[in-house]
Amino acid sequence: DGGITQSPKYLFRKEGQNVTLSCEQNLNHDAMYWYRQDPGQGLRLIYYSQIVNDFQKGDIAEGYSVSREKKESFPLTVTSAQKNPTAFYLCASSIGTGASYEQYFGPGTRLTVT
């Protein structure tokens, strides 16, 4: 089955540690995205990548970093510089442009930093 996998589902870290969240897709989509969601809120865009070896900052990129070395993979690192890292992190990929466009989301990783 094609789709997006994120691992792990739950992640716990101590404050001051960097942590990398995994996102893999086998949909052959060029574009991939990382969103953050806080309780009771909508999604906010962290980073996105339209093609391999290229990515752009979203609305809340501070304290995060990404890489896009392979089409199917878009890992997100939450650095110690991120002041409030505890959140639900969602990865997505997309297909189509213009009239035909759809984003597909993974199941998410819930990160807790104490």
Place this chain on the structure above:
Amino acid sequence: DAKTTQPNSMESNEEEPVHLPCNHSTISGTDYIHWYRQLPSQGPEYVIHGLTSNVNNRMASLAIAEDRKSSTLILHRATLRDAAVYYCILRDVRYNQGGKLIFGQGTELSVKP
């Protein structure tokens, strides 16, 4: 970016139709109207999208006002599995911007048996 306004929450009874409204008074001619929904503790999923004409698919219908300043997502027979947060999103096809979607707070739909 054009903004959307949705009620924070709505209630429905199982097997009855549900009409979820969305206001987008500043919509531009090149904005598509997208709807996604998010079940509890899951990632969002695509529901439907349209530009001017009403749209139907297996999940729902999208009714777009003639002036395009509002739209309504219609679930024809709500089931308990339709309980989710529904997001109405505008996407301007002139500016690809990586295809990003801007999510508001959405409408939390609860379905009563």
